[in-house]
Amino acid sequence: xxxxxxxxxxxxxxxxxxxxxxxxxxxxxxxxxxxxxxxxxxxxxxxxxxxxxxxxxxxxxxxxxxxxxxxxxxxxxxxxxxxxxxxxxxxxxxxxxxxxxxxxxxxxxxxxxxxxxxxxxxxxxxxxxxxxxxxxxxxxxxxxxxxxxxxxxxxxxxxxxxxxxxxxxxxxxxxxxxxxxxxxxxxxxxxxxxxxxxxxxxxxxxxxxxxxxxxxxxxxxxxxxxxxxxxxxxxxxxxxxxxxxxxxxxxxxxxxxxxxxxxxxxxxxxxxxxxxxxxxxxxxxxxxxxxxxxxxxxxxxxxxxxxxxxxxxxxxxxxxxxxxxxxxxxxxxxxxxxxxxxxxxxxxxxxxxxxxxxxxxxxxxxxxxxxxxxxxxxxxxxxxxxxxxxxxxxxxxxxxxxxxxxxxxxxxxxxxxxxxxxxxxxxxxxxxxxxxxxxxxxxxxxxxxxxxxxxxxxxxxxxxxxxxxxxxxxxxxxxxxxx
Amino acid sequence: xxxxxxxxxxxxxxxxxxxxxxxxxxxxxxxxxxxxxxxxxxxxxxxxxxxxxxxxxxxxxxxxxxxxxxxxxxxxxxxxxxxxxxxxxxxxxxxxxxxxxxxxxxxxxxxxxxxxxxxxxxxxxxxxxxxxxxxxxxxxxxxxxxxxxxxxxxxxxxxxxxxxxxxxxxxxxxxxxxxxxxxxxxxxxxxxxxxxxxxxxxxxxxxxxxxxxxxxxxxxxxxxxxxxxxxxxxxxxxxxxxxxxxxxxxxxxxxxxxxxxxxxxx
Numbered sequence: 001x002x003x004x005x006x007x008x009x010x011x012x013x014x015x016x017x018x019x020x021x022x023x024x025x026x027x028x029x030x031x032x033x034x035x036x037x038x039x040x041x042x043x044x045x046x047x048x049x050x051x052x053x054x055x056x057x058x059x060x061x062x063x064x065x066x067x068x069x070x071x072x073x074x075x076x077x078x079x080x081x082x083x084x085x086x087x088x089x090x091x092x093x094x095x096x097x098x099x100x101x102x103x104x105x106x107x108x109x110x111x112x113x114x115x116x117x118x119x120x121x122x123x124x125x126x127x128x129x130x131x132x133x134x135x136x137x138x139x140x141x142x143x144x145x146x147x148x149x150x151x152x153x154x155x156x157x158x159x160x161x162x163x164x165x166x167x168x169x170x171x172x173x174x175x176x177x178x179x180x181x182x183x184x185x186x187x188x189x190x191x192x193x194x195x196x197x198x199x200x201x202x203x204x205x206x207x208x209x210x211x212x213x214x215x216x217x218x219x220x221x222x223x224x225x226x227x228x229x230x231x232x233x234x235x236x237x238x239x240x241x242x243x244x245x246x247x248x249x250x251x252x253x254x255x256x257x258x259x260x261x262x263x264x265x266x267x268x269x270x271x272x273x274x275x276x277x278x279x280x281x282x283x284x285x286x287x288x289x290x291x292x293x294x295x296x297x298x299x300x301x302x303x304x305x306x307x308x309x310x311x312x313x314x315x316x317x318x319x320x321x322x323x324x325x326x327x328x329x330x331x332x333x334x335x336x337x338x339x340x341x342x343x344x345x346x347x348x349x350x351x352x353x354x355x356x357x358x359x360x361x362x363x364x365x366x367x368x369x370x371x372x373x374x375x376x377x378x379x380x381x382x383x384x385x386x387x388x389x390x391x392x393x394x395x396x397x398x399x400x401x402x403x404x405x406x407x408x409x410x411x412x413x414x415x416x417x418x419x420x421x422x423x424x425x426x427x428x429x430x431x432x433x434x435x436x437x438x439x440x441x442x443x444x445x446x447x448x449x450x451x452x453x454x455x456x457x458x459x460x461x462x463x464x465x466x467x468x469x470x471x472x473x474x475x476x477x478x479x480x481x482x483x
Numbered sequence: 484x485x486x487x488x489x490x491x492x493x494x495x496x497x498x499x500x501x502x503x504x505x506x507x508x509x510x511x512x513x514x515x516x517x518x519x520x521x522x523x524x525x526x527x528x529x530x531x532x533x534x535x536x537x538x539x540x541x542x543x544x545x546x547x548x549x550x551x552x553x554x555x556x557x558x559x560x561x562x563x564x565x566x567x568x569x570x571x572x573x574x575x576x577x578x579x580x581x582x583x584x585x586x587x588x589x590x591x592x593x594x595x596x597x598x599x600x601x602x603x604x605x606x607x608x609x610x611x612x613x614x615x616x617x618x619x620x621x622x623x624x625x626x627x628x629x630x631x632x633x634x635x636x637x638x639x640x641x642x643x644x645x646x647x648x649x650x651x652x653x654x655x656x657x658x659x660x661x662x663x664x665x666x667x668x669x670x671x672x673x674x675x676x677x678x679x680x681x682x683x684x685x686x687x688x689x690x691x692x693x694x695x696x697x698x699x700x701x702x703x704x705x706x707x708x709x710x711x712x713x714x715x716x717x718x719x720x721x722x723x724x725x726x727x728x729x730x731x732x733x734x735x736x737x738x739x740x741x742x743x744x745x746x747x748x749x
Contacts, residue, residue, distance in 0.1 A: 033668065048684060055688035055697075277689070285687050289680050296672050303668075307570065403668040404503070404566075408559050408675075412552060415679050420518060420551050428525040 020318055020327040028301065028331055037297035038335070041386075042343045045290030049347040052285045053354040058277070060364045066271045067131050069110035070238035071188035072211075072251025072264025073103065076230040078183040082223035083149040086185060087163060088119050089215040089259070091142040096122030098189035100214030100262070102148045104155055106177050110238040113176045116186065116268070117146050117157035117169060127157040129172035131270045137169035142214070153177055163218065183221055184232065187214045187251065187264035193244050209241045209249035209265035216260040238266060279360050280368050280378045280446040283351040284344055287382055287441070288418070294336055294386050295410045296403075298393025301332055303403040311483040321478040325398065329391055329471065336390040340383030348379065374446040377456060381443020384460060388467050389414070392437055395470025399477050413466075414438050426451075434459075437466045490581055490590035497573075498564060498594055507563075508602045510556035511650075515606030516613060519549030523617040542623055543632055543639045544710045546614025547646050553606055554653050554703075555675065557599050561657025562670040564595050565740075569665040574749040584745050588662070592737070595654050603650035607643055638712035645709030645726055652706065652726070652733040653678070659736025662744050677732070678703040695719045702732040 028034050078084070084102050091100045101118025115129035117137075125137030125144060137159050138144070145160040156171040191207030221230070232255065240248040251264030305311040318324050352367065361367075368375045397406040417436045421429035433439060433453035442459025445452050454462065498504050522545050568574040581587055615632040623629040634640050656677075661670040681701030688694040698704040698719040708718055708725030715721065720728065 033666075052684065052687040055690045055693035057690050282687060285684075288683050289676070292672055292676055292680075296668055300668050404559055404563055404671060407668055407671050408555055411671075411675050411679075412555050415675070415683070416552055416555075419679055419682050420522070420548060424522060424525050 016318060017323060017327065020323060021331055023314075023317070024324075024327045024331040025335075028335055031304065033300055033304065034297055037293045037300065038339055041290040041293035041297070042339060044293060045286035045343045046347055046350060047286065048289045049283055049286035049351050050354060052282060053351040053358070056277075056282065056355070056358060056360070058359040058364075061359060061361065067111060068238075068267045068269060068271060069112075069131075070241065070266025071099075071186045071236075071268055072234065072253065072262055072266075073105070073108070073182070073184060073186045073237050074232055074234040074253045074260060074262055075103075075105075075108070075182040075184035076221060076232050077180055078104070078150070078221060078223055079180045079227060080223065080225055081150050081152065082183075082221065083147055084183045085145070085147040085218065085220045085222070086216045086260075087145050087218040088142045089217055091119060091121060091214045092212045093121040094189040094210045094212040094265075095192040096120065097267075098187075098212040099126070099268070100142065100185075100187045100212070100216075102146050102157075102184070103186045104148055104150055104174075104177070104181050104183045105237075106174070106181055108182060108235060108237060113174045114268075115148065115155035115157070115172045115174050115177075117148055117159070118186070119144050119146065119159075125159045125169055127170040127172070128269065129155065129174055131268070132172075134269070135170035138167065145218075148183070150177075150181070185216050185219065185253075185260055185262050187212055187262040188266040188268060189264065190267040191241065195242055195244050195246065207241065208244040210243065211249050211251060211263045211265040213261060213263040216262065217258050219258070219260055234262075236264070236266075240265065276447065276449060277360070277365070278445060278447045278449060279355055279365050280348070280375050281444040283348050283355070283368075284378060284382050284444050286347055287344075287386065287444070290343070291386060291389055291414065292411060294340075294390050295393045295414065296407055297336070298332060298390035299397035299403055299406040299410065301328060302394055302397040303401060303406060306401045306483060307403070315483060322475055325471070325475055325478060329394060332390050332394055333387045337383045337387040340386035341380065344379045344382040348375075368446070372446075378444045378446050381440075381456060381460065385440040385443055385463065388440060388460070388463050389437060392463070392467040392470050395467060395472075395474040398474035399470065410437075429453075435462065437463045439463060487586055487590070490583075490586050491593055493577070493581065494564075494587075494590045494594040497568075497577075498598070501563075501567070503563060504560065504598075507556045507560040508598060511553045511560070511599070511602045512606040512609065514556060515547075515549035515553035515603075516609045517549060518552045519546050519610035520613040520617060522546070522548045523614040524621070526621060540623065540629065541711060541713045542614065542618055542629060543611070543636075543642045543712045546610050546618070546632060547607060547642060547710050549606065549610050550646055550650065550707070550710075553603075554650060554678065557603070557650050557653050558657045558674045558678070559671060560599065561595050561654040562661040562674060563667065564591055565658055565661035566665060566667040566670050569749075570667060578749050585741065588658075588741050588744050592655065592658055595658060596651055599654040600647060600651050603647045607646050607650075611639075611643060636712075641722060642710045642712055645722060646707075648726065649706050649709060649729065652729050655733040656702065656729075656736050659733065659738075659740035662740030663736065677701075699725075700728065702729045705729060 088100050097120055099118035099120055103114055103116040105114040106112040117127045119125050119142050121141050124139035126134040128134035145163040147158040149156045153175055154173050157169040158166040159169055160166045189212035191209050193208040195206050195208035234253045236251050240250045243249045249265040253262040370376050393410050396410050400406040414437050417432035417438050421432050430453040439454050439459040440463030442454050443456045445456055611632050657674050660674050664670045681697050682704050685694050685697045705720050705725040706729030708720050709722045711718055
């Protein structure tokens with residue numbers, strides 16, 4: 001008589017992870033509430049993004065070029081042709097684009113025609129005229145010798161390392177330059193900080209200036225036709241802007257033994273049309289709302305098993321509870337990431353025509369392209385944000401086991417910063433946006449804005465930390481207590 | 484004891500003996516006090532151009548801003564009062580014991596409202612007191628034309644009473660929606676979305692008319708206009724009309740919930 005060999009019907013636990021994944025995927029796909037959550041998330045994200053685009057208009061492209069002409073000028077008249085030379089000894093680095101150099105200007109009022117050559121701390125020597133884009137010269141900063149030469153309406157700029165061998169930087173034609181122009185030294189420094197003022201319960205922000213100081217020597221004005229030596233005068237061209245503390249950032253100058261010390265703040269040129277809206281982030285703004293459905297999905301994916309007692313069956317089939325949690329996390333994360341990625345792409349495509357119709361078009365707002373790494377990061381980052389948020393919700397749901405408590409807690413954490421932040425001081429609001437799970441939304445930034453609380457990847461890291469803590473607690477809870 | 488009071492007593496027993504109720508009431512007071520205190524502490528006159536430049540700061544509103552968080556606990560309390568009965572099938576038992584559905588729903592409303600108004604008053608008065616203590620430390624003092632918080636000030640009194648009423652209306656909204664959808668997760672998401680999302684969408688709208696319309700027509704943003712004591716002209720909607728908007732939402736949710744309760748099988 002032979003005894004039949006016993007073959008266990010159940011495969012051992014180690015082999016079963018694939019089956020576990022399949023089981024969780026079946027649950028996600030076939031349970032009505034989780035399927036609804038995904039559909040709702042997609043619908044809400046697209047709908048709200050399009051609504052936001054429809055409700056946002058701009059006329060920035062119609063307002064024309066935005067000229068700024070603000071600097072401190074030490075000048076004397078120059079009639080007819082001639083040249084002005086100076087040796088820039090030092091330049092204070094208030095920002096990368098502070099300028100110290102020479103200028104020939106048709107008048108002392110802002111907007112008067114001019115040509116200038118200047119040195120910057122970060123971009124070397126630049127020649128600029130008529131508020132047009134500047135031309136680059138040598139890449140080194142101060143000390144440097146600079147010279148401007150006028151021949152009729154044509155102005156040529158030179159730079160030199162030693163004051164003897166000169167190199168031409170560029171030349172410009174200033175058509176409306178009068179016969180008698182003002183020439184001399186100028187110093188300016190674009191805004192580098194933000195001035196935050198709270199007034200009437202609202203926080204207002206504006207640019208703040210910090211004057212830069214530069215020293216010059218060997219200053220020489222050489223008219224072609226002989227003229228008597230003129231005295232130097234100085235003034236701020238344009239109305240000085242505010243410093244961080246609100247006092248005006250006025251310029252000044254002094255001279256001793258042939259060395260000029262000049263201080264000034266401002267900017268010269270044509271600013272790009274003044275829009276600083278992050279249109280990619282605006283296109284993806286529906287995520288703020290769609291994430292609610294994702295939070296509910298993450299929570300319910302676990303708590304519904306507890307509510308219906310299904311969790312006992314699940315654990316009977318797969319007694320190793322950590323693996324169940326891992327399978328759930330993998331299925332949920334991948335599903336939400338995929339859905340999030342397609343929704344983000346769709347939102348970008350669907351909102352763009354609306355934005356264009358409402359004035360958000362080139363030149364101020366060119367069409368975003370996925371070839372731009374920031375745009376790509378925003379799209380993938382949106383999907384990552386949603387996926388990690390879902391994992392955070394899954395963790396909280398597993399710890400609390402009740403949908404009501406878990407949904408409330410997660411929504412409170414992700415939503416409240418953007419709601420109570422609105423009437424708190426700016427720094428408190430930014431602090432909330434840095435520390436709560438909502439920090440992950442920083443992945444959507446594609447422009448440097450003053451209200452960016454945290455860098456994109458750092459923000460996602462904050463969210464990941466929340467998710468890791470929640471899932472860690474969930475694992476501990478699953479091992480410790482019976483369902 | 485009249486029959487109606489028996490229904491109220493029944494609901495009171497159910498709510499009293501559920502563990503989450505006490506926690507949620509504690510959370511209502513704690514959130515309201517905590518966030519209100521944080522807001523009062525975070526703001527100082529040093530951010531204004533001059534010490535008196537902060538005169539426009541709406542200090543009562545700031546001290547009462549904790550309701551933004553406190554209301555979430557109220558929503559959960561109200562929704563759970565209905566949805567757990569469906570989740571655990573207690574509703575069939577309740578209706579077997581007491582078949583008059585209109586009275587059952589009204590009794591539920593009475594008990595939840597009484598609890599919410601009671602704890603709401605506690606949280607709101609506590610927040611005012613916290614603000615009264617904390618704000619002078621942030622240089623919001625009489626000399627800077629910001630008087631201390633006081634119920635004798637008529638707008639402050641309106642903000643205080645209005646905030647308590649606001650929490651009561653939120654409870655009505657939660658009960659109504661809970662009765663319509665009969666599912667905890669769905670009810671919470673619906674009510675919280677209704678309340679919180681418009682405030683999040685509004686800043687995204689650069690079009691002035693759209694933004695104002697959203698703030699005017701949404702239950703939370705309109706309802707909390709009742710907290711404003713300064714700059715009333717620049718509000719999208721006035722204090723009492725704003726609370727009226729919320730009352731309309733809450734009333735409609737309640738009526739639809741009551742009608743469905745009456746029409747549907749438990």
